Amino acid sequence: MSEKTDLAEQYHNNGYGCGQAVLASFASDYGLSEDLALKISTGFGSGMGRMCEVCGALTGAFMVIGLKYGKVKTDGSKYGSNTETTYHKVAELAKNFEVKHGSIYCRxxxxxxxxxxxxxxxxxxxxxxxxxxxxxxxxxVKLLEEYL
Known part of the structure; x- marks a missing residue:
């Protein structure tokens, strides 16, 4: 296991949700405090507030991708290279997760x-x-490590 997988496992074993475990494991790499990462990602567990929608671990991974590639500046258009890169990486990660697990949905x-x-x-x-x-x-986390 890697340092990030160990850290994610630690967060999860200490009572944090799936999205929290993933996001918090990468937060410091992108200047996000542990506290803020844990707060931001609290509602994503159990498939978005227990709605059993997209897996919280995946949404945590999507947030990490956004931290690395997300759009900060805009020329007024909705899309741009950062948005396209982010969308592509999110979609690819989700597809690979689905291949491995049969679904991306918590339910x-x-x-x-x-x-x-x-x-x-x-x-x-x-x-x-x-x-x-x-x-x-x-x-x-393993997929994130491949895609970052």
């Missing part, structure tokens, strides 16, 4: 509706946050 990856208290309790009981989400976090 498919974890197999439960996390907005439902009983189903979420079952996920906790089965240890799926640790096992399934842990693998998704590590894979998102």
């Amino acid at each position: 498919d990856l974890i197999g439960h509706d996390l907005s439902n208290d009983e189903e979420r309790a079952e996920v906790v009981r089965q240890g799926l946050f640790k096992s399934t989400c842990g693998v998704c976090i590590l894979d998102a």
